[in-house]
Amino acid sequence: MRSKRMTAGAIAVAAVTGSVALTGCGGDGDSEEKGASSSASSGAGAREEGTAAVRTAYDRTAEAETARMEIEVKAAADGRTMTSNGRGTLDMAEGDSVMTVTAEGKRVEQRVVDQVLYQKMEGQKAQGGRSWVKIDLEKVADQQGVNPQQIGDPAQSAAYAKAIADKDVTKVGTEKIDGVDTTRYKVTVDVAELPGGAQLRRQIGPALPMEVWLDDQGRLRRQQVDMTVKASAADGQPESGASPQQVKVSTRMEFSDFGTEVDAEAPPAKQVADMTDEALQGGRKQS
Known part of the structure; x- marks a missing residue:
């Protein structure tokens, strides 16, 4: 199942991976010229500060407990591009969420309640x-050997923050998002x-590049992830010969x-198919 999640839309990696490893960035004080410090050491200090901000960003964002979220995913393969858009609300304390997702003219109502995903597709x-x-x-998470919140909560998982070092964070500048001042990394x-x-x-390569925009409280305001996902042999690709689909x-x-x-509530049981x-x-077939 993991492979299919990646190839079909990579929302799990992009959304999940993103908002934690890259959430954060409060204070941008670069300590410009304190005494006679060299520009190299000043740059190193700013980089360390940025890294620290990114690593603590999820915690700072989670302190708000809830937020409104919008997500756009574009997936392109074989000359065709599919765009999906979602918007809704997210409870970062409980991992619950309520969203409406639109893809290829179809609308899907989606809820995550107590680690259970519910979906209702328009006209089906x-x-x-x-x-x-x-x-x-x-x-599903137990089968994949991950924390269930890493699947259900697009702003979860402090584990991702451990995957960055000082060399991995670069301050780009400042920018306004919906009228809010942010620092971009x-x-x-x-x-x-x-x-x-x-x-x-195996699917996305050794590094995952992202950009994050953090407000003056160190909370995530925007995150952008661009990646190329390779379908594995388990997705029906041959072991050799033709190149895997990208x-x-x-x-x-x-x-x-x-x-x-x-307001995340499970639908009435009589309306739900498990x-x-x-x-x-x-998942077993593709693992």
Whole structure:
């Protein structure tokens, strides 16, 4: 299942990986000329400060507990590009979220409640004529050997912050986002240090480049991730001969309205078809 998640849209890696490793950046004080320090040491100090800000950014963002989130994902392969847009609210304390996602003219209502993903696609019915499908993220995460919140919460996982060092963070400058002053950073994440890093490295290479925009409280306001995902042999590609399919994925996330109300409730049970077993079977076939 992990491979399919990556090739189909890479939202899991882009969204999840992103908002933690790259969330943060409060204070941009570069300590310009204190005494006779050399420009090299001044640059090193600024870099260390930026790294520290990025590493603590998720915690600073999470202190708000909730936020409004928008996400845009563009996936291009074989000369075709698919764009999906989502917007909704996120409870960073509980991991719950409520979103509406639109892709190729189809609208999907999505909720994550208590580590369970619910989806309702416009104009389609699930098994038994039910309106919603659900997948137990805890069971899926257990199969993949990761924390369930790394799948269900696009702003989770302090583990990603450990995958960056001083050399991986560069301050780009300042910029306004929706009228809010932010500091912009380029961040390179060492894929090998991420959960499931060996698998990710085969699919996206050794480094994951991102850009993050942080407000003056060190909270994430925007994150941009651009990557090329390679389909593995497990996705139906031959072991040798033809080159594996490549999918270029660009993901942008924006956070605003911190402290907003999040009304995440599970749909009535009689309207839900449980697709967890199918998801787990798909994961076993591709692992």
